Amino acid sequence: MPSELLVALLVIGGVMAATLVVAVVAMRRFGGEAVARADDLRGEVDRLGEEWIIPLEGASYRGARHTYARARGNGVAGLTRRRVVFEPFIGQGFSVPLVRVQDVRESRWFLGAARVRGWHLVFSLDDGNEVGFFVRDRERWLRALEDLGVRVRVHGAADGDGEG
Numbered sequence: 001m002p003s004e005l006l007v008a009l010l011v012i013g014g015v016m017a018a019t020l021v022v023a024v025v026a027m028r029r030f031g032g033e034a035v036a037r038a039d040d041l042r043g044e045v046d047r048l049g050e051e052w053i054i055p056l057e058g059a060s061y062r063g064a065r066h067t068y069a070r071a072r073g074n075g076v077a078g079l080t081r082r083r084v085v086f087e088p089f090i091g092q093g094f095s096v097p098l099v100r101v102q103d104v105r106e107s108r109w110f111l112g113a114a115r116v117r118g119w120h121l122v123f124s125l126d127d128g129n130e131v132g133f134f135v136r137d138r139e140r141w142l143r144a145l146e147d148l149g150v151r152v153r154v155h156g157a158a159d160g161d162g163e164g
């Protein structure tokens with residue numbers, strides 16, 4: 001094996017090892033913080049006397065047109081009788097009051113990103129904003145939202161925001 005190839009393989013291996021160490025340290029640090037923030041959110045909901053319709057579960061925030069963070073990320077989302085809550089693994093959590101939700105729809109496209117498998121769950125708000133998520137059981141969310149009086153638009157061939 002030529003020495004240049006050996007050096008290249010050692011450098012690549014070293015970079016991969018360093019990346020793995022950084023990832024493990026970050027996951028330990030941010031993972032613990034995320035768990036604590038989710039626990040705080042559960043406590044807040046309980047203190048306010050809100051009822052969980054869908055308890056916190058893994059979800060992915062896909063962004064918003066304005067007001068809420070544009071940065072996408074993974075975290076946990078839940079639904080109470082009053083709001084949708086999201087707590088990211090990294091960053092600031094937020095909630096969307098249901099009184100502001102005009103409707104919710106499924107869409108393959110949202111903010112220029114397509115979903116090959118599954119659909120975005122997109123909340124249209126009273127100020128023209130839209131907020132998108134991926135959730136594990138989209139049908140469960142749609143049924144729960146409809147039961148809470150939110151208008152649900154089912155997907156069709158023409159759905160999507162035309163971005164791409």
